[in-house]
Structure formats: C-alpha cells, structure tokens
Amino acid sequence: MDTRSAAILHSDLDRYMAAAIAAADAAGAAIRPHFRGSVAADLKADQSPVTIADRNAELAMRAVLTALCPECGILGEEFGLERPDARLRWVLDPIDGTRAFITGRPTFGTLVALLDGDAPLVGMIDQPVTGERWTGVSGRPSTFRGPLGGRIGTRPCADLRLAELSCTSPEMLGGDLPRWQRLAARVRRNYWGGDCYAYGLLALGQIDAIVECDLKPWDWAALLPVIAGAGGLVTDWQGRPPRVDGDGRIVAVGDPALLPAVLAALNEDALA
Numbered sequence: 540m541d542t543r544s545a546a547i548l549h550s551d552l553d554r555y556m557a558a559a560i561a562a563a564d565a566a567g568a569a570i571r572p573h574f575r576g577s578v579a580a581d582l583k584a585d586q587s588p589v590t591i592a593d594r595n596a597e598l599a600m601r602a603v604l605t606a607l608c609p610e611c612g613i614l615g616e617e618f619g620l621e622r623p624d625a626r627l628r629w630v631l632d633p634i635d636g637t638r639a640f641i642t643g644r645p646t647f648g649t650l651v652a653l654l655d656g657d658a659p660l661v662g663m664i665d666q667p668v669t670g671e672r673w674t675g676v677s678g679r680p681s682t683f684r685g686p687l688g689g690r691i692g693t694r695p696c697a698d699l700r701l702a703e704l705s706c707t708s709p710e711m712l713g714g715d716l717p718r719w720q721r722l723a724a725r726v727r728r729n730y731w732g733g734d735c736y737a738y739g740l741l742a743l744g745q746i747d748a749i750v751e752c753d754l755k756p757w758d759w760a761a762l763l764p765v766i767a768g769a770g771g772l773v774t775d776w777q778g779r780p781p782r783v784d785g786d787g788r789i790v791a792v793g794d795p796a797l798l799p800a801v802l803a804a805l806n807e808d809a810l811a
Contacts, residue, residue: 552660552676555627558607559651559663559674565599566633566649567667574668575643588637593617596633596649604629611653616757628654632757636707636734645669646736652760657782662764664739673739675764681742682768693770693793694744699800702747704729705737711753715788719750722804738762741793742769748801749791750776756783766791778802 573592580588597617604613605621612625616632629651634640636647645668653661664673671685683691696702704726706712712719723729726748733740733749735758740746742765759781763773772795775781776788790805792798 555608555653555661556674556676558604559653559661561607562600562603562629562631562651563649563663563665563667563672565603566596566651567665569595569599570634570640570649570667574640574645578641580637580641588641589617590634590637590641592640593634593637597631600629600631600633600649600651614757616755626655627660630654630757630760632735632761635758636736639732639734639736646733648735648739650735650757650761652757652764654756654760654783657780659760659763662761664735664761664765666736666739671739673742673765675761675766675768677764677767680768681765683739683743689740689743689745691742691769692744693742693766694747695796696747696794697796697800699725699797699804700727702726702797703745705733705741705746705749706731706751707734707737708732711751713752715752718805718808721807722750722801725800725804735762738766738791741771741791742766744793747793748797750789750801750805752788754787754789759789762791766793769793771795772798774798774802776802776805 570592578590580590583589594617597615612622612628614620614630632650634647635650639647649665651663652659660677662675673683675681681691737749766773771793773791
C-alpha cells in the first residue's frame with residue numbers, strides 16, 4: 540500500500556468502518572420487512588431482477604454515507620455514481636443475491652466497500668436476516684459475528700484434490716464454462732449457489748475456492764478485505780489484484796498456497 544493510503548489507514552479507517560456499519564444497519568432495516576413477503580421483481584436492462592428492497596436499501600445506505608462521509612463518492616448497483624471526482628469511493632450492493640432473496644433463501648447479503656482507486660480499504664458482508672456480519676479493514680484481522688456458529692479464519696488446503704469449490708451459477712461463466720469444468724474435475728466437490736454468502740463461508744474455513752465470472756466492482760470490492768483479513772486471497776484469473784476496469788473474472792482461495800493450482804487449471808490451454 541502506498542503512503543497516501545497508509546495515511547488514510549492511520550487517521551480515518553475507524554471512522555469509515557463505523558460508517559459502513561451504520562450503512563449496513565440502515566440497509567437491513569429496509570430489507571427485512573420484505574423478506575419472504577409478496578415482493579415484486581422487475582427486470583433491469585441486463586435481465587437481472589431488482590426489487591423495492593434493493594432500491595430502498597441502497598437509498599438508505601446512500602443517505603447514511605452522504606451524511607457521515609460527505610468527502611467520499613458513492614457507486615451503487617441500482618443508482619450509479621455520485622461525486623465521481625472524490626478520491627475515496629463507497630461501493631454498494633444492497634442485495635447481492637436478489638434471486639435468493641426473491642425465493643426466500645437467506646444466502647444473499649448486503650455489500651459495503653470503501654475503495655481508494657482499485658484498493659479496497661474497508662469491506663463488509665452483512666446478512667440482515669440471519670444476523671451474520673463479516674467485516675474487514677485493510678491490514679487488520681477480519682471479524683465475524685453471527686448466531687449460527689463459525690469462527691473467522693480460512694483453513695489450510697494446498698492440495699486441489701481436497702478442495703471444496705463453489706460458484707454462484709453456471710450461467711455466469713458463459714464461454715468460460717469449459718475452463719471452470721476443467722478445474723471442477725480436479726477438486727473434491729463443487730457446489731452451485733451462494734453469491735456473497737459463499738465468500739463469507741470461505742472466510743470461515745468452510746469453502747476452499749470460489750471461481751466466478753462477470754462480477755462488477757460492487758460484487759467483489761467488499762470481499763477483498765474480509766477474505767484477506769481471514770487469511771485468504773482474491774485475484775483475477777491471472778493471479779492479479781482485481782481492478783475496477785477488469786474483466787470480472789474472480790478467484791478467491793482460503794489458502795494462498797492453493798492459488799497456483801487453481802490458476803494452472805483455469806489457464807491450461809494458454810500454457811500449452
């Protein structure tokens with residue numbers, strides 16, 4: 540991290556973490572009344588669903604963050620970018636896993652991140668129905684709270700043959716599905732579903748690798764500090780740090796020693 544970001548870390552990160560907590564609390568209050576209710580879903584231009592809970596939760600977060608951090612920009616999935624010239628930018632996904640939310644499954648979450656350029660300084664995964672919350676701050680151990688059990692910390696797994704692999708859906712993989720299937724054939728087991736909740740489980744040592752495509756910054760930014768602070772690593776499919784202008788291909792591993800084998804399987808054709 541450069542000295543500019545280090546100065547932010549030492550002076551303001553506690554304040555920004557408190558703002559993220561307040562934003563997640565506001566989002567949860569907007570989401571919970573609609574969970575397992577008769578909520579209608581509209582289709583956005585990309586054919587993904589959106590509900591009143593998504594929109595109200597993002598508006599609630601924007602109001603909190605504008606009041607507490609007026610110097611920061613805000614980028615959200617539902618309402619775009621505010622204050623584009625700001626150096627620091629909040630990146631918000633009010634409901635990551637809207638399909639799960641619509642069908643009454645508690646495997647969705649609210650994502651809150653603070654970016655300095657491409658570098659996430661603060662990240663949070665909040666499950667407003669189960670009461671589970673993962674928080675991460677750059678350079679610090681991550682924390683977790685929740686009534687369902689689990690302790691923060693990834694597990695050792697350097698052998699691909701022993702790894703538990705996860706991905707939200709085959710549809711997101713598109714033309715990269717054969718590459719993912721080559722990887723899946725080499726692990727112990729693979730699972731579909733989970734959205735951001737799967738990354739929280741990776742940070743608890745329940746999953747060893749998650750490999751996905753077509754993720755936007757609001758899908759991945761909050762995950763990086765949480766997973767890094769739990770002992771894991773998030774990269775793109777080339778092993779590089781994710782970028783806001785990247786291609787949306789994401790790899791998360793609980794044990795960084797597993798990453799070379801995952802990348803080798805994904806990129807075997809290019810290496811031949």
